[in-house]
Amino acid sequence: MSSPETYTKYQTRIYDQCGICSNKNSVKNTYNTSSDMYVFNSPFFDVSGATKIDCTSPPNSGLTSGDTGVYIIGTETGITFTFTFTANTESFTDENQSKFRYDIYRYNGNIGSFNTNPIYSSDVIEWSSFSATSATTQTLKISDITLDGDYIIKGQYKNKYATEFGSALGIEYDTSLYNQSDEYGIYRADRDFYFVALSEADTPQPSLGTNLVTAPDSFVVSSVSLVDGQTDIIVNATFNSYVVALNGLVLAETLDYIITGLTGNVVSTLIQLVSPAKTGDILTVAYINAGAANVIYSEVYDIINPIPSGPLDGEGSNYVYYNTTTNKYEIYLTYTPISQNDILISLNGAVLANNIDYYQSTSNPKRIIFEGNILVGDIINAYYNAITNLVGQILNPEPSFGWTIANAPINTDGTFTVEVSTTSAFTGITTSGTVEYIAGETVYYLKLPLSGNYGDELYYRIKNEKRYYTLCDSIVNSIKYSEVIPIVLGINSTNNY
Numbered sequence: 001m002s003s004p005e006t007y008t009k010y011q012t013r014i015y016d017q018c019g020i021c022s023n024k025n026s027v028k029n030t031y032n033t034s035s036d037m038y039v040f041n042s043p044f045f046d047v048s049g050a051t052k053i054d055c056t057s058p059p060n061s062g063l064t065s066g067d068t069g070v071y072i073i074g075t076e077t078g079i080t081f082t083f084t085f086t087a088n089t090e091s092f093t094d095e096n097q098s099k100f101r102y103d104i105y106r107y108n109g110n111i112g113s114f115n116t117n118p119i120y121s122s123d124v125i126e127w128s129s130f131s132a133t134s135a136t137t138q139t140l141k142i143s144d145i146t147l148d149g150d151y152i153i154k155g156q157y158k159n160k161y162a163t164e165f166g167s168a169l170g171i172e173y174d175t176s177l178y179n180q181s182d183e184y185g186i187y188r189a190d191r192d193f194y195f196v197a198l199s200e201a202d203t204p205q206p207s208l209g210t211n212l213v214t215a216p217d218s219f220v221v222s223s224v225s226l227v228d229g230q231t232d233i234i235v236n237a238t239f240n241s242y243v244v245a246l247n248g249l250v251l252a253e254t255l256d257y258i259i260t261g262l263t264g265n266v267v268s269t270l271i272q273l274v275s276p277a278k279t280g281d282i283l284t285v286a287y288i289n290a291g292a293a294n295v296i297y298s299e300v301y302d303i304i305n306p307i308p309s310g311p312l313d314g315e316g317s318n319y320v321y322y323n324t325t326t327n328k329y330e331i332y333l334t335y336t337p338i339s340q341n342d343i344l345i346s347l348n349g350a351v352l353a354n355n356i357d358y359y360q361s362t363s364n365p366k367r368i369i370f371e372g373n374i375l376v377g378d379i380i381n382a383y384y385n386a387i388t389n390l391v392g393q394i395l396n397p398e399p400s401f402g403w404t405i406a407n408a409p410i411n412t413d414g415t416f417t418v419e420v421s422t423t424s425a426f427t428g429i430t431t432s433g434t435v436e437y438i439a440g441e442t443v444y445y446l447k448l449p450l451s452g453n454y455g456d457e458l459y460y461r462i463k464n465e466k467r468y469y470t471l472c473d474s475i476v477n478s479i480k481y482s483e484v485i486p487i488v489l490g491i492n493s494t495n496n497y
Helices: 004-018 164-169
Strands: 030-032 037-039 044-048 070-073 078-087 099-108 135-141 149-160 172-174 193-199 205-207 219-225 232-236 242-246 257-259 268-273 282-288 296-302 320-323 328-332 344-347 358-360 367-370 379-385 392-394 400-404 414-421 429-436 443-447 457-469 475-481 485-489
Touching (some): 099 135, 193 457, 400 457
Antiparallel strands (some): 328 367, 358 367
């Protein structure tokens, strides 16, 4: 009984000897007179959404990104396949109590074949549920398989033996018992179907550019008394932004004061008031020390044009917006704030109450929602911890870029690339550098020299390219980009030699 044929022949002969076999011509299975046995004619089928293994097709061998049968899984919870039965469907009969199910097998690269034990077995699908169309659509849950991998789909059948004795005993013929082939262990090209599924690349999250712990005295608040006619105040340098208040009212950068920097000096910065001070005025400056790991970033929204409006998430590139879905005014921050950190908002110099006058959106961390109105002529300031210290004005000619990903790679098949461009569309990349995946690592850094002149506006992003090598050694790629971060060169020493 080493094969299904031998086993079936043996059983059939026993049934014949009992003299209670049914009419051989009345059953839907084939009776082979030369071997004196019944043969179950397994129906043939096609699978929409899967393909066949072919490692020889030019110009590239095997499946690649975008091919049928390649699934790059993000938020999807399942993969849908349609089984269409194309031949031998006469074997599916109510009389034979025909049933169908399918198994999923995963490729094992260590042994060069598919594992003989399935990683998933479907429920039994009765013939009556798809007899009208000879087709059935099934959804394979992602949670039922282990990503990343190469997989085959094998259809399995159960039929009762076409004898009165076998039928009376309820004995079924199960094709899953005979699961073998010379190709990839158990793959049968005439009947099995193949697909590749992998989790998509993580979106890189820009982070602090150096692996430093926030130092003591990193957040500084300093107040000075001014004299009549004074406009210039020298303060310690910071990564980018200052909170500047005059006599208790927060000032707006570029409108009320200008940060010019001190040429060639990375230690101090010059703040220039647009209107000269009077004796007794008190200027308060809050900032993060240049040596600290994080940064307080400030933005100014000068409302000089009518505010665009539209439905939720319809703001596009607008930084000020009226949401007609919720009837709320909104502003949009340039950078993603660090989670679980407060955001300070002032309106026309007056500080608003957090979570009362305004609050941060739960669905979009860059969206700030106002309870009151925003009018043309208003000036809004926003202060917050950006997710990275490499924002705004850059005082280091060779900064260290940092980023994180949510899920650590399980191997080194991938590359991160930091790209710097003069345009937000990255039509031309002026500087770039790469870091290979590190298995088990979620935090990455890259020191990259910048090029350009003082005051040049640049943009950077982090590209994550994940590579998966199929059993044919072809490559399936998944690429994700971080948000785009605008920066400004604050020094000329990038041209040093």
